[in-house]
Amino acid sequence: MVLNPGIRVELQRTPDDANQRHQLYVQWLNARVGNPSILQLDVIWTPEFAAAGWVLPLTPYGPASSEFFPATIEANTWAGKLYALPWFADVGLLYRRTDLVPREPKTLEEMVGYARAAMSRPGGPHYGIVLQAARYEGLITGFVEYLGAFGGRIIDEKGEVVVNRPEAVRALEFMRDELYGSRVAPLDVLTWHEEEARYAFQNGNAAFMRNWPYAVAAISDTAQSKVAGKFAVSPMPKSGAAPNGHSTAALGGAQLAINAYTESPDAAYKLIAYLTAPEQMLERARAVGQYPTRRALYDDARLKSAIAIPLDDARRAIESATPRPVTPIYTELSEILQIELHRALVRQAEPQDALNSAAARINALIERTGMRKLMSGSAHTE
Amino acid sequence: MTSPALRTRKISRLGHEARLGWTLVAPALSVIALIAIFPLGWTVWESLHLHELRMPWLGQPFVGLANYVEIARDPRFWAALGHTVFFTVVSISLELLIGLFLALAMNRVFRGRGFVRAAVLVPWAIPTVVAALLWRFIFESQGGIANALLVDAGILNQPIVWFIKTATAWVPVILADVWKTTPFVALLLLAGLQNIDLSLYEAAAVDGANAWWQLRHITLPLLKPAILVTLIFRTLDGFRVFDLIYVLTGGGPGTSTEPVALYTFNALLQNLRFGYGSALSVVIFSITFGLALLYVKGLGVRLGGDES
Numbered sequence A: 001m002v003l004n005p006g007i008r009v010e011l012q013r014t015p016d017d018a019n020q021r022h023q024l025y026v027q028w029l030n031a032r033v034g035n036p037s038i039l040q041l042d043v044i045w046t047p048e049f050a051a052a053g054w055v056l057p058l059t060p061y062g063p064a065s066s067e068f069f070p071a072t073i074e075a076n077t078w079a080g081k082l083y084a085l086p087w088f089a090d091v092g093l094l095y096r097r098t099d100l101v102p103r104e105p106k107t108l109e110e111m112v113g114y115a116r117a118a119m120s121r122p123g124g125p126h127y128g129i130v131l132q133a134a135r136y137e138g139l140i141t142g143f144v145e146y147l148g149a150f151g152g153r154i155i156d157e158k159g160e161v162v163v164n165r166p167e168a169v170r171a172l173e174f175m176r177d178e179l180y181g182s183r184v185a186p187l188d189v190l191t192w193h194e195e196e197a198r199y200a201f202q203n204g205n206a207a208f209m210r211n212w213p214y215a216v217a218a219i220s221d222t223a224q225s226k227v228a229g230k231f232a233v234s235p236m237p238k239s240g241a242a243p244n245g246h247s248t249a250a251l252g253g254a255q256l257a258i259n260a261y262t263e264s265p266d267a268a269y270k271l272i273a274y275l276t277a278p279e280q281m282l283e284r285a286r287a288v289g290q291y292p293t294r295r296a297l298y299d300d301a302r303l304k305s306a307i308a309i310p311l312d313d314a315r316r317a318i319e320s321a322t323p324r325p326v327t328p329i330y331t332e333l334s335e336i337l338q339i340e341l342h343r344a345l346v347r348q349a350e351p352q353d354a355l356n357s358a359a360a361r362i363n364a365l366i367e368r369t370g371m372r373k374l375m376s377g378s379a380h381t382e
Numbered sequence B: 001m002t003s004p005a006l007r008t009r010k011i012s013r014l015g016h017e018a019r020l021g022w023t024l025v026a027p028a029l030s031v032i033a034l035i036a037i038f039p040l041g042w043t044v045w046e047s048l049h050l051h052e053l054r055m056p057w058l059g060q061p062f063v064g065l066a067n068y069v070e071i072a073r074d075p076r077f078w079a080a081l082g083h084t085v086f087f088t089v090v091s092i093s094l095e096l097l098i099g100l101f102l103a104l105a106m107n108r109v110f111r112g113r114g115f116v117r118a119a120v121l122v123p124w125a126i127p128t129v130v131a132a133l134l135w136r137f138i139f140e141s142q143g144g145i146a147n148a149l150l151v152d153a154g155i156l157n158q159p160i161v162w163f164i165k166t167a168t169a170w171v172p173v174i175l176a177d178v179w180k181t182t183p184f185v186a187l188l189l190l191a192g193l194q195n196i197d198l199s200l201y202e203a204a205a206v207d208g209a210n211a212w213w214q215l216r217h218i219t220l221p222l223l224k225p226a227i228l229v230t231l232i233f234r235t236l237d238g239f240r241v242f243d244l245i246y247v248l249t250g251g252g253p254g255t256s257t258e259p260v261a262l263y264t265f266n267a268l269l270q271n272l273r274f275g276y277g278s279a280l281s282v283v284i285f286s287i288t289f290g291l292a293l294l295y296v297k298g299l300g301v302r303l304g305g306d307e308s
Helices: A018-030 A046-051 A070-074 A108-120 A137-149 A166-180 A187-191 A194-202 A215-219 A265-275 A278-288 A295-299 A301-306 A311-319 A330-345 A351-368 A371-381 B004-047 B066-073 B075-107 B113-120 B128-139 B145-152 B166-194 B198-206 B211-239 B243-248 B260-270 B274-307
Strands: A038-042 A085-091 A093-097 A127-130 A206-211 A231-234 A249-258
Touching (some): A038 A046, A070 A249, A085 A311, A108 A206, A166 A330, A187 A194, A278 A301, B004 B274, B066 B274, B075 B211, B128 B145, B211 B274
Parallel strands (some): A127 A206
Antiparallel strands (some): A038 A249
């Protein structure tokens, strides 16, 4: 590295699977291991690691957080302090077949209408919409998008659990209606992850797909895709029937944080600053297609040639990005929601009942973990 | 009759032998203590603490039986216990029934018997995770093999999604377990069958007993020890079922096929709740250990009965 000749960087491999990587980190940090000095965190881990004291606050280093998309900063902030810098962003996108769908749908209702129309065309696709609704983290990211579209939230700014409010119930009912009412989504999606949805879409079996940006490359590849050049992406639309709804994309991606047990935090920050610099983000976009988290780069012509979709579509998606609940107990909260949402979607429970049960269990979790006290404490430090 | 002096000498020699005996088994006992009793003790100790690896701010206070109280109040645990019992009873009943039939067939003298016995073991030799993936593939999509066969045969009107309804999600789980473990059951029962004295059947035949009578009054009673051994193995396996369901349904839809081992895995290794997860482990251990004791006791009595 020419900028910091004194710093030698060693790479340490970790498992690709997010759960395994998380487990490994937790074991290291419980044993106070100082290596690696920089941790690559999933967007939903930062508050957990921050509350546990496993990563250092970056605030003393004065990072220019206003240069990043606000949602990516919000996701990395706990108790008023920034604990990680967003390295690259992942956002939920709505893929559509340009040969079957006349234009980008402005509302969810319009999307379902287009999907039905596409399915009923002679030779039209089997499925209107494919998404990820197996019982796993992906179900939460999808739900967050429908939830935002109807103006609902899981936890509000005061820390109250609001996932059983009418907006959330309507969002879940809408998802269920796609399966059993308008039947634009096949029941198979209840067992699907990202890849099954991608196969269905790239084989020409679906008019719409909810997925992450990674799928663009494969779907554009004529060697494996039947719909290369016949698709476009946009943010998920809002509901036309909900006045407070807004177009929402679930935020994913990787963050970089400093291991609290490292012996060289200053060098670690220098490396983080280097990796999150504009030039490096452009390089990542060119090399592996990962989206920069700096707003200004979306006005940069060099990014335009680096990513496969129109820059404006990418920018709109990231601007509509919403973090999942920013709380140290996210993983267990997510498990509760995954189960209850899945129960509602497979019709083991009614949406209202499932969400009431989720809310009750999340509240019990908050009590059990002392989160209420921690959250009020965090409000004071802000 | 023995003199006191002789008696003391005998006792001291016995004491000496006992000491020697203990010394000789000491290494083995310490290994057992190290690898079985120590971890078990540690788990029990953990289960009496609040210990959340992810939440260091909670500390690791001693909480007595609070974790066990939480288990007793948790509907998901009781549901998981119910699923485990259901899975164990249904799959073992089927395995015993089909296994007995297979064992009786293999016990007959016919050409290629050795080949059949080896071939039958193939499913059992496949690692559970691989077998589970195979069965998942068969049942997975609406265009899967199971759907195609059943629709062709006219049993289903249209393809169904097996893994989104509780009743249908159990089908591949039970089928996979029966397919995989019946050979093992059959082999154990076959070993039992071969211990039965053939002259009993000859005598029965001379007395005019038909095959059904022979099966009920000779084969089954004399096969009881083998059946009990099989039951012990299979019940303990059934209670600890994990990999098969982890791969096939992940415990879903919702949590309606989740067994206790999967629930424990989740608490312990996904949520890293060491205290609560340890309490769950202790509960599972107690149940399986209790079952094993019951069986061994039952088996011991019957073996004793055979000897008399």
